[in-house]
């Protein structure tokens with residue numbers, strides 16, 4: 001294996017500038033050789049800023065370059081399938097932004113392309129790789145395997161435990177500010193709405209969190225393109241409830257996670273702090289930011305809020321700030337990239353493979369059907385374990 005893998009970035013929009021172009025161009029084990037965007041100005045700007053030698057508006061130039069080992073895709077969603085099919089046929093490994101596909105048939109075709117090409121595909125459903133979520137799952141698993149309770153815990157002795165008592169539940173509260181949404185996720189042809197574009201993150205997180213349980217039933221309500229809720233039930237009783245409001249504010253963290261199980265609460269506050277309740281001896285944990293302009297201000301949620309205030313103070317454009325002086329939570333992007341590169345180098349399983357990418361898309365599609373029909377729908381096992389070679 002080469003000491004440096006040769007990479008190409010396809011799609012040079014907002015996300016690529018925030019994560020990919022920086023992350024790929026600063027790694028010592030990767031040479032970022034190409035940038036590609038259908039908009040020549042975007043390709044030119046990315047090549048100039050990140051010192052990338054080759055630029056193009058046609059991804060086939062990259063696919064036909066024998067030096068390229070892997071591509072990173074951060075285009076709009078509908079462009080994934082043709083790029084992945086061509087890249088897999090040419091033996092290139094693929095790191096693809098979420099959602100992997102916009103609907104099930106596209107997902108099946110991507111699975112087929114990747115498996116026939118014998119390449120690795122990693123979908124950037126990054127929450128599962130964030131240090132905070134990894135810790136949350138480990139603490140929950142340890143409690144589930146061997147529950148410990150405070151000596152003062154009160155237990156009523158008048159009845160037996162009921163069958164549906166003490167089942168694990170993951171509550172995900174998202175509050176977001178939709179004024180920031182361009183057409184990205186909203187255009188039905190290229191985005192498909194917030195459930196397909198964003199909630200795939202939390203559908204995937206729930207599947208990863210409760211694995212090996214499989215999702216079996218889904219109920220959704222609200223609007224598929226903006227605010228909505230989803231309840232996902234797993235085959236051995238675990239549940240995830242997502243409450244996603246687009247009427248919130250950037251003045252407060254976007255994501256809150258709470259797991260309850262067997263008289264305990266495991267709580268994660270915007271990827272910087274985990275708090276644990278009901279389990280003796282489990283202390284709170286702090287997690288550093290991916291990019292922190294104020295490390296001297298400390299760690300944890302309170303410090304994060306103070307940092308955020310300092311960050312936006314005197315600014316009139318928070319989006320511009322992201323490029324000039326980034327302050328980025330560690331939502332798992334770097335760990336996912338590490339995991340993908342390790343999978344390619346050492347022929348290991350992808351940290352979020354084509355099946356996981358398909359499942360998130362299928363569940364999102366099923367949630368939209370549920371919301372439109374206003375009823376609970378099954379998640380058939382044959383749909384989430386497709387047999388494709």
Ligand SMILES: NC(=O)c1ccc[n+]([C@@H]2O[C@H](COP(=O)([O-])OP(=O)(O)OC[C@H]3O[C@@H](n4cnc5c(N)ncnc54)[C@H](O)[C@@H]3O)[C@@H](O)[C@H]2O)c1
Pocket residue numbers: 010011012013014015016036037038039042057059074075076077079097098099124125126184197
């Ligand atoms: N994992 C995450 O947390 C996360 C966060 C934000 C965005 N994203 C994902 O990143 C992707 C891009 O989002 P964005 O906000 O940067 O959008 P964007 O519109 O700013 O950028 C997309 C870019 O892709 C280019 N493009 C479209 N089709 C192309 C093609 N066929 N070949 C080459 N370039 C093409 C467009 O010209 C544009 O510059 C989306 O899939 C989004 O879901 C992921």
